[in-house]
Amino acid sequence: xxxxxxxxxxxxxxxxxxxxxxxxxxxxxxxxxxxxxxxxxxxxxxxxxxxxxxxxxxxxxxxxxxxxxxxxxxxxxxxxxxxxxxxxxxxxxxxxxxxxxxxxxxxxxxxxxxx
Numbered sequence: 001x002x003x004x005x006x007x008x009x010x011x012x013x014x015x016x017x018x019x020x021x022x023x024x025x026x027x028x029x030x031x032x033x034x035x036x037x038x039x040x041x042x043x044x045x046x047x048x049x050x051x052x053x054x055x056x057x058x059x060x061x062x063x064x065x066x067x068x069x070x071x072x073x074x075x076x077x078x079x080x081x082x083x084x085x086x087x088x089x090x091x092x093x094x095x096x097x098x099x100x101x102x103x104x105x106x107x108x109x110x111x112x113x114x115x
Contacts, residue, residue, distance in 0.1 A: 019087050022078025031073035032089025036096060040107060043084035045076075069113035070094055 019037045021028050046053040063074040070090050078085035088109065095112040 019077060019085070022080050022083070022085055028075060028077050028087060030075050030087050030089035032071075032091060034090050034093040036088040036090060036109070036111070037077075038086045038088065038107070038109065039078075040084045042082035044082055045079045045084065070111040 019028060019035060020026060045055060045057040047056050061076040065071045065074065071088055072091055073089040075087045075089070076085070077087050088111070090111055092114055094114060097110045097112075099108045099110075100106075101108055
């Protein structure tokens with residue numbers, strides 16, 4: 001998974017615990033047996049620097065990655081006060097690596113499949 005931002009990503013966090021939707025606290029159904037929560041800050045699906053809230057991301061809030069070995073689904077679970085959250089559903093608990101790259105600025109998460 002890659003999360004690309006126009007400027008910088010000052011902070012990010014990962015978690016393997018089950019998560020809930022930001023704000024409401026509702027349980028989020030995500031395909032998979034284990035979950036990786038990604039929180040990016042400052043990040044948002046809209047640009048609030050102007051007079052209007054222009055979308056920076058207009059894609060789906062649920063993504064089926066297709067025929068991958070480890071990742072089963074990605075679900076956006078929050079976008080509030082410069083905190084953007086996605087959950088990655090994986091087939092099973094697995095090692096993962098996180099890298100912050102630039103040009104363009106992006107967060108890359110690699111999940112190592114079992115076997």
